[in-house]
Amino acid sequence: MHPAFTSLQDAATYIPTTLGANLEGYSKAYKEMNVLDFRAKNDLPCTVLVTKELSVQQLQFLRQLVKLRYRMHLTLDKLPILTTMRSKGKELNFAIKGMPIGFKFPSYAYRGRPKKDGEDIFLYNHWRFTVTYHEDPELFQGVRITGFDIHPVSIAHASPPSSESGDQTTIQTCSDGYRLENNRDTCLFVKDFGNTPQTVTFSYQVEWVERKKLTWDDRWDVYFLGLPDEAIHYFSMLHAVVCMVILAAFVATALIRVFRKDLAGGTKKDNGWKHLRGDVFRQPESPMLLSVLVGNGLHILVAPS
Numbered sequence: 001m002h003p004a005f006t007s008l009q010d011a012a013t014y015i016p017t018t019l020g021a022n023l024e025g026y027s028k029a030y031k032e033m034n035v036l037d038f039r040a041k042n043d044l045p046c047t048v049l050v051t052k053e054l055s056v057q058q059l060q061f062l063r064q065l066v067k068l069r070y071r072m073h074l075t076l077d078k079l080p081i082l083t084t085m086r087s088k089g090k091e092l093n094f095a096i097k098g099m100p101i102g103f104k105f106p107s108y109a110y111r112g113r114p115k116k117d118g119e120d121i122f123l124y125n126h127w128r129f130t131v132t133y134h135e136d137p138e139l140f141q142g143v144r145i146t147g148f149d150i151h152p153v154s155i156a157h158a159s160p161p162s163s164e165s166g167d168q169t170t171i172q173t174c175s176d177g178y179r180l181e182n183n184r185d186t187c188l189f190v191k192d193f194g195n196t197p198q199t200v201t202f203s204y205q206v207e208w209v210e211r212k213k214l215t216w217d218d219r220w221d222v223y224f225l226g227l228p229d230e231a232i233h234y235f236s237m238l239h240a241v242v243c244m245v246i247l248a249a250f251v252a253t254a255l256i257r258v259f260r261k262d263l264a265g266g267t268k269k270d271n272g273w274k275h276l277r278g279d280v281f282r283q284p285e286s287p288m289l290l291s292v293l294v295g296n297g298l299h300i301l302v303a304p305s
Contacts, residue, residue, distance in 0.1 A: 036204060038076060038131065040143050044206040046126070046174040051201045059198055062101065063121045063190050071098030076131065077145040082222065084130070084149045097223070099150050100124060102190065122187045124152035126180050127204040132211045146211060146219040153180050154187040157201040174203045 037044050054062070074081040083096040102123040132147035158172040173180070191198045284290050 036129075036206075038129075038206060040133070041208050042206070043208055044204075046180060046203055046205045048171060048174055049202040049204055051199065053197045053199050055197050056195055059191050062123060063192060066100075066102035066104060066121050066123070066190070069100065071096070071100050073098045074148075074150075076148040079145060079148040079219065080223070082147075082149050084151055099127070099152060102154065105184070121190045121192070122154045123190050123200065124154050125157070125188055125200055125202050126153040126155050126174075127151075128153060128180070129204060129206045130209060131206065132209050132214060134212065134215055135210060144216045146214045146216060147222070153182055155180055155183075156186055156188045157203065171201065174201075180205075 035049070037047070071083075080097060081099055083099050102121060105120050105122065128151040130147070130149040130151070131145060132149075133143040134146050135143045155173060157174060188200065
């Protein structure tokens, strides 16, 4: 579970996952937890979720997850979350399923900026949720959610005040008027040195946007666009087909030569492949066990997610 929700892990209950979900890596699914405020048409400014002290083991584990490009999956009204991709402030025409835990700075990003050891892995600790909805009083009551997007931000929040001096849920970098954006000078890096823990503040904000042109029936269309690197590689497919045809031709040529020699010798002598004709229809030792294993294997192979 993500460090922001570890305090709720004991109280959370699990939803039984299907076989297909387990094969895809979803080993645990949690029921709805009343942690994030998603009341309909209620914009929520930057709100502190929790401030946690991460141990050295947790920091190392987070760095490994970021390097392996792990993502966290949330759902709202049965819609999986999408991470909107932006370039120079503009949204691109594709989205990533799930929410990345963090990111790694490329080498060219350090031009003109000194790089310290261990400051290459950064954690997304602020989540900007955008919920799109459709509303039509003539057809239905209430609102229908048509989109669930997130723009993750990495920011080193200001230290929260102590319990004696003020409210721990109010900090300077998470207040009205403070614009939270990804900036290489204010990003939150995950420590990779020393034996001291690191205190991390997690926050989020919610914005509700009405889109009249996006209806309930079309809300799943964006999930089928995919990423640019998920496009069909026609050249690779053609290359694989050509290789298969060439190998099949070589095998067929070798078999034809062997069969011709065997057939030319007549039936006086059983040679080569003729020794196997008696094994084809031979009954196995445990036919029931074989049928059960084959049936279970096919069930696992074609089980829906």
